[in-house]
Amino acid sequence: MSLLSTKGLSKNYAGLQAVNSVDFDLPEGQIRALIGPNGAGKTTFVGMLSGRIESSQGQVYFDGTDITGMPAHRRMGLGMAYTFQITSIFSKLSVHENVALAARRVIGGNNSQVRLRIKEVLNKVHLVDRADQIAGDLSYGHQRLLEIGMGLAQSPRLFILDEPTQGLAENEIDDFILLIQALSAETTVLLIEHNMDVVMRTANYITVLNFGETLAEGTPNEIRANQEVQAAYLGKN
Amino acid sequence: MEFGPYLFIASLEGAITAAVLALTAVGLSIVFGIMRVVNVAHGEFYMLGAVFAWWITNLIGGHPAVGFVAAVIITPVLVGVLAVIADHLILRKIDYDPERTIVATIGLLYVIQQTTLMTFGPEARPVEAPFNKRIALPWIEYGEQGLALIWPWGLSTTTYKLAVIVAAIFILLMLWLLMTRTRIGLIMRATQLDREMATAHGIPVNKVYALVFGLGAGLAALGAVLIVPIQQAHYLMGADPLLLSFIVVIIGGLGSVVGTIVAALFIGLSDGIISVFFTPTLAKIIATLAVAFVLVFRPQGMFGKPE
Amino acid sequence: MSTAVRSSILHLSVLCLLATLFFILPEYHSGNIARILIMAVYAMGYNLLFGYTGLLSLGHALFFASGMYGLGLSIDHLGLSAAPAMLVGLFSALAISTIIGFLALRTSGVAFMIVTLMFAQAGYLTILLAGKYTRGDEGFVIKQSDRIIAGIDLSQADNRYFAALILFAIVFIFIGILVNTRFGKTLVAIRENSERARMLGYDIQRHKLIAIIISGSLSGVAGAAYALLFGYAGATFSTVQYSIYPLLWVLLGGAGTTIGPLIGTVFMTYLIDISSEYTSAYMLIAGLVLILLTLFAPQGLAGVLRKKFLPWLP
Numbered sequence: 001m002s003l004l005s006t007k008g009l010s011k012n013y014a015g016l017q018a019v020n021s022v023d024f025d026l027p028e029g030q031i032r033a034l035i036g037p038n039g040a041g042k043t044t045f046v047g048m049l050s051g052r053i054e055s056s057q058g059q060v061y062f063d064g065t066d067i068t069g070m071p072a073h074r075r076m077g078l079g080m081a082y083t084f085q086i087t088s089i090f091s092k093l094s095v096h097e098n099v100a101l102a103a104r105r106v107i108g109g110n111n112s113q114v115r116l117r118i119k120e121v122l123n124k125v126h127l128v129d130r131a132d133q134i135a136g137d138l139s140y141g142h143q144r145l146l147e148i149g150m151g152l153a154q155s156p157r158l159f160i161l162d163e164p165t166q167g168l169a170e171n172e173i174d175d176f177i178l179l180i181q182a183l184s185a186e187t188t189v190l191l192i193e194h195n196m197d198v199v200m201r202t203a204n205y206i207t208v209l210n211f212g213e214t215l216a217e218g219t220p221n222e223i224r225a226n227q228e229v230q231a232a233y234l235g236k237n
Numbered sequence: 238m239e240f241g242p243y244l245f246i247a248s249l250e251g252a253i254t255a256a257v258l259a260l261t262a263v264g265l266s267i268v269f270g271i272m273r274v275v276n277v278a279h280g281e282f283y284m285l286g287a288v289f290a291w292w293i294t295n296l297i298g299g300h301p302a303v304g305f306v307a308a309v310i311i312t313p314v315l316v317g318v319l320a321v322i323a324d325h326l327i328l329r330k331i332d333y334d335p336e337r338t339i340v341a342t343i344g345l346l347y348v349i350q351q352t353t354l355m356t357f358g359p360e361a362r363p364v365e366a367p368f369n370k371r372i373a374l375p376w377i378e379y380g381e382q383g384l385a386l387i388w389p390w391g392l393s394t395t396t397y398k399l400a401v402i403v404a405a406i407f408i409l410l411m412l413w414l415l416m417t418r419t420r421i422g423l424i425m426r427a428t429q430l431d432r433e434m435a436t437a438h439g440i441p442v443n444k445v446y447a448l449v450f451g452l453g454a455g456l457a458a459l460g461a462v463l464i465v466p467i468q469q470a471h472y473l474m475g476a477d478p479l480l481l482s483f484i485v486v487i488i489g490g491l492g493s494v495v496g497t498i499v500a501a502l503f504i505g506l507s508d509g510i511i512s513v514f515f516t517p518t519l520a521k522i523i524a525t526l527a528v529a530f531v532l533v534f535r536p537q538g539m540f541g542k543p544e
Numbered sequence: 545m546s547t548a549v550r551s552s553i554l555h556l557s558v559l560c561l562l563a564t565l566f567f568i569l570p571e572y573h574s575g576n577i578a579r580i581l582i583m584a585v586y587a588m589g590y591n592l593l594f595g596y597t598g599l600l601s602l603g604h605a606l607f608f609a610s611g612m613y614g615l616g617l618s619i620d621h622l623g624l625s626a627a628p629a630m631l632v633g634l635f636s637a638l639a640i641s642t643i644i645g646f647l648a649l650r651t652s653g654v655a656f657m658i659v660t661l662m663f664a665q666a667g668y669l670t671i672l673l674a675g676k677y678t679r680g681d682e683g684f685v686i687k688q689s690d691r692i693i694a695g696i697d698l699s700q701a702d703n704r705y706f707a708a709l710i711l712f713a714i715v716f717i718f719i720g721i722l723v724n725t726r727f728g729k730t731l732v733a734i735r736e737n738s739e740r741a742r743m744l745g746y747d748i749q750r751h752k753l754i755a756i757i758i759s760g761s762l763s764g765v766a767g768a769a770y771a772l773l774f775g776y777a778g779a780t781f782s783t784v785q786y787s788i789y790p791l792l793w794v795l796l797g798g799a800g801t802t803i804g805p806l807i808g809t810v811f812m813t814y815l816i817d818i819s820s821e822y823t824s825a826y827m828l829i830a831g832l833v834l835i836l837l838t839l840f841a842p843q844g845l846a847g848v849l850r851k852k853f854l855p856w857l858p
Contacts, residue, residue: 104730350831
């Protein structure tokens with residue numbers, strides 16, 4: 001049973017075909033990586049999944065329901081969570097309140113349960129000691145972790161990570177890989193990522209986009225061996 | 238007077254409103270277009286134009302034309318310089334943040350208006366026109382001998398009123414030449430397109446902004462100098478031009494100079510004609526609601542293309 | 545001491561202080577403070593939208609006037625007594641803020657400011673146009689015999705003071721509680737980063753609409769209470785100036801703080817009162833304060849206090 005799928009999903013911007021009729025299937029429990037050269041349409045495609053961008057044609061299904069015309073906040077309500085490519089947190093509020101805002105939407109007004117969830121999440125992303133700090137004062141790496149924490153606090157069924165390791169240092173990336181690997185126990189992950197090392201070490205399955213179309217799909221080993229994929233990447237570089 | 242000639246007069250008065258409104262609104266429009274800020278104190282720069290014109294003509298005395306010519310030259314410069322100072326002391330300090338600029342220019346509105354009240358006083362003061370010959374206007378009527386030109390009683394205008402229309406057209410043409418044919422105009426348009434790119438290409442954006450803010454205020458002041466022999470100077474006279482300029486700029490499409498001029502003609506003429514049929518209050522209600530609904534349902538303006 | 549306890553103590557002490565002031569101050573000032581308390585209710589309503597939700601309206605006078613005329617006209621023309629007329633005032637403001645909210649929320653930023661300004665201006669002109677009923681700029685007096693609720697004559701100085709204080713206390717405590725609920729905290733999230741809040745699954749438009757309705761209704765209650773306690777309704781209260789005032793009070797006192805609207809209203813009212821004794825150009829002070837606040841202290845007095853000394857300030 002696939003958790004998320006698209007049928008003929010397309011987007012054109014004033015004649016430019018950014019995404020062209022993509023059929024996509026993501027089974028429950030997988031860590032799926034979405035890769036492709038710059039301008040391949042990854043951001044647009046994910047935007048249409050999360051509801052930030054309106055699609056021109058085609059459908060998006062989540063857990064069997066057609067969510068194509070649904071506004072973003074309702075999609076989140078169905079159990080999606082989304083982390084931004086460019087860090088987007090509540091920078092003037094405390095770390096605790098940032099996570100609380102995510103948790104409260106799911107749990108409701110029950111304060112003790114909210115507190116419990118926050119503690120659990122902050123433990124996972126190693127920010128317990130910094131709960132009372134103002135989020136904007138955190139280092140960049142910690143802010144990225146906080147983003148992940150806000151996603152986790154929603155106990156999502158599908159967790160969309162838009163380039164989570166962008167701008168991180170090598171040692172921070174290693175911690176991130178561990179974190180993403182640990183996620184597979186509790187949620188389905190869609191990972192948009194540039195860093196091939198991260199992709200190969202975390203994903204069970206990979207979808208490659210090029211010029212707005214699906215170029216290849218397969219396990220990390222299959223993708224690594226795929227001539228077309230290599231050509232697409234080499235052609236770009 | 239019969240209805241036809243009456244409507245003709247109303248349109249002529251409307252054309253004068255439109256001419257002055259076009260100047261004032263284009264001032265607001267270039268400030269919005271290039272600096273991306275709304276200047277709520279724009280009407281007060283207009284008012285200052287009228288008040289300074291009164292002051293200068295009184296200071297100089299002699300034949301009204303001498304004082305008036307001096308006012309036409311000095312007033313816009315004086316008001317422009319005040320605006321540049323305001324830009325330097327206030328707008329630049331808040332980095333042209335759109336919302337904070339509105340709050341600050343509301344403050345500026347009160348400061349200018351109330352300072353004028355304290356110095357100039359609450360009276361309305363007239364400025365004499367440099368020339369003011371009455372001209373009777375003809376009307377075409379179908380009589381016993383077929384079509385004939387007649388001169389109905391009361392159907393007249395003055396040379397000065399016609400001159401206002403001509404002057405406004407001339408000033409707008411000059412502005413158009415400035416924006417399209419000169420280096421400074423090119424720099425302004427480059428800044429409008431992309432502030433970051435302009436900065437990267439070594440354009441002194443802060444100086445351009447100060448200049449544009451001064452130019453916008455100067456245009457409003459010039460409009461007021463032209464109208465003051467017809468309307469008199471008063472410290473509260475800035476409110477209506479501000480509202481009308483808002484209406485024109487928004488209906489014309491925010492930041493589009495051509496749209497602004499077309500809308501000024503439309504609003505100015507209809508203002509003259511509508512007031513024939515409606516009470517001024519009802520006309521104003523319709524106009525304010527029109528602005529609100531255009532912004533709500535057609536934010537690109539009546540003449541702009543949807544994105 | 546926890547933040548919640550500290551903040552409750554603060555709120556209660558402010559109310560006790562205000563109750564004590566009546567017995568200490570001479571009569572002129574107690575009349576003044578009754579007026580300030582009503583205006584502070586207006587400012588608190590405004591603050592919910594501007595300070596907590598981050599929506600800057602330039603048209604709140606429309607809501608204030610809806611309450612004022614809802615009460616005034618229903619007493620004057622329908623012969624209602626004070627208590628039900630108060631409800632008419634509340635519901636007029638509620639209905640109008642719902643409509644305006646629904647329309648204005650299709651825009652944002654500068655367009656939102658201009659749309660609210662224009663609707664309020666249309667409201668003011670409509671009051672002038674309906675001069676037959678509203679008596680326009682001149683306004684109308686509400687008779688002393690109509691200003692009685694539950695046998696209490698609200699035209700009496702002491703009754704008026706405590707009626708104003710009770711209304712203030714209710715709204716003050718209501719806001720204090722509201723901003724600590726899930727709803728209130730979501731408003732702050734929308735103010736801080738609305739796109740992030742949306743992608744956390746919050747319905748931004750619905751929250752903003754509810755904020756406008758609560759904010760508009762509180763402003764309307766203030767307008768109705770003003771007409772009832774001071775016996776007068778006039779078109780002046782629907783002018784742009786009365787839309788600027790709450791912005792000024794909240795900016796001065798501290799946007800997004802519970803205590804800020806009161807502080808700002810007290811300071812600004814006395815500043816304007818004192819300066820109007822010397823000059824007819826008293827709005828000069830308002831203009832200068834607006835500019836100086838924008839330039840140097842956008843967080844206002846309570847905001848500065850919170851930043852420098854009392855980080856727990858609600």
